[in-house]
Amino acid sequence: MQVTGRQDPATYDVVVVGGGAAGLSGALALGRARRSVLVIDAGEPRNAPASGVHVFLTREGMNPAALLEAGREDVRRYGAEVLEGRVASAARVDEGFTVGLEDGRRVGARRLLVATGLFDELPDVPGIRERWGRDVLHCPYCHGWEVRDEPIGVLASNPWAAHQALLFRQWSDDVTLFLHDAPRPTDEEAEGLAARGIAVVEGEVASLEIVGDRLAGVRMGSGEVVALRALAVAPRAVARTEVFEGLGLRTTGHPSGLGEHVEADAVGLTSVPGVWVAGNAADLAAQVISAAAAGVRAGAAINADLIAEETEHAVTAYRARREARTAGRR
Structure with missing residues (x-):
């Protein structure tokens, strides 16, 4: 499937907004679960100025850009797509979402994983x-x-x-x-x-x-x-989630007083149905390795949620077929 500017945008199982450690790890889990996944990345990782990633076992001191490039290669191995672009809007449609990019392209999603990180107010x-x-x-x-x-x-x-x-x-x-x-x-x-x-x-x-x-x-x-x-310094950190406010996704003050984050449960599910969050947007103090782990948890939770929905639909269809067969024998 490809992103399109037509009135009927391609629909993915999951659109991941943000291609850092959290977003790519979520996409990796979902790709390995045989889901259709699109990662949209604006190319502005928080740790871009740093010379290396630290406290990440087997990747100690690795250049942040090199880590993300390796991550993109990993997710592509399992069929996930990575698109460079900036999300400008998100709206609910039917049982899913339409995500609009700044260049006018649009894409559909059954579920959203928000992994947009945060902005440091220095x-x-x-x-x-x-x-x-x-x-x-x-x-x-x-x-x-x-x-x-x-x-x-x-x-x-x-x-x-x-x-x-x-x-x-x-x-x-x-x-x-x-x-x-x-x-x-x-x-x-x-x-x-x-x-x-x-x-x-x-x-x-x-x-x-x-x-x-x-x-x-x-x-x-x-x-x-x-x-x-x-x-x-300890900057005030603010989750980058403004474009999702139309869905009802809001930031609140973090209990630590460090800034504004998106509240979510242990697997990243937010108060907005169908929307998960992972990484620094939810956990302002998350390091790269913990953001990656949060992405995996969210990806697995999203897959489980889709399975539940698909099973419900399958049961409804199964019952309809069974009733039709029963009626045909009368």
Whole structure:
């Protein structure tokens, strides 16, 4: 089947929106279940700036783009299609959905798997977005080893800043917490920071200091420069699901306070019938390996849901045939 611009778009068992680890893993599970699957990918993975994927067994340090290319090859082996494009709309039709792309093409789906990831709302400090994923970091498990024993700064941008500083202390004994425009730590937090030798610096961080092609420190509003090798931030994360709001798919505040996510059950089923979600759109803190696992769970759940529907239809047809045979013998 091919995507079409006609009034009768091709219909797949499942359309997966988002071709990252979660979406491709879901497509792999569904393809191996002999489902017709289309993955639509806008080509904007969250981890694109990173040099490698970490804490992913057998794929440690692999370039993110190479991982996704290998994933696309895997899903194609089982008949799933991968389409580069951006989804602009989604609407319910009959017992399924119509998905519209920005270029005007449309495709039908019996079920949807939303794996669109999230958007990081970074602090408004010059240089942070440009260095994001390189030496401006967020996850110590993803990046801590690469900056071990180096001077690390933590820019307070949410209530978890003190906790984040304590986490990075595991990788370096030279950690500084910059309060920026955040309130001071509580007495309990301050005591813990002091006990671990973490300096706390008040005042606004005005910009990053770059020497050559690496972070050299941060410049305070006072003009003082504090030398650093890496700067950790905890951005507010927002699920990329705006185009599905017409279906009733909404984001809500994550219990952790980290941002906005889509609520779903353990296998990714949302409150919208026929729509599943996997990866960072549902779990803001998911790493690549856990996003992939969530995609597999969602794919299996979608297949089971389709089997239940097909069995129901088969039973209805079976009963009709049986009644017809019985009537013919009278």
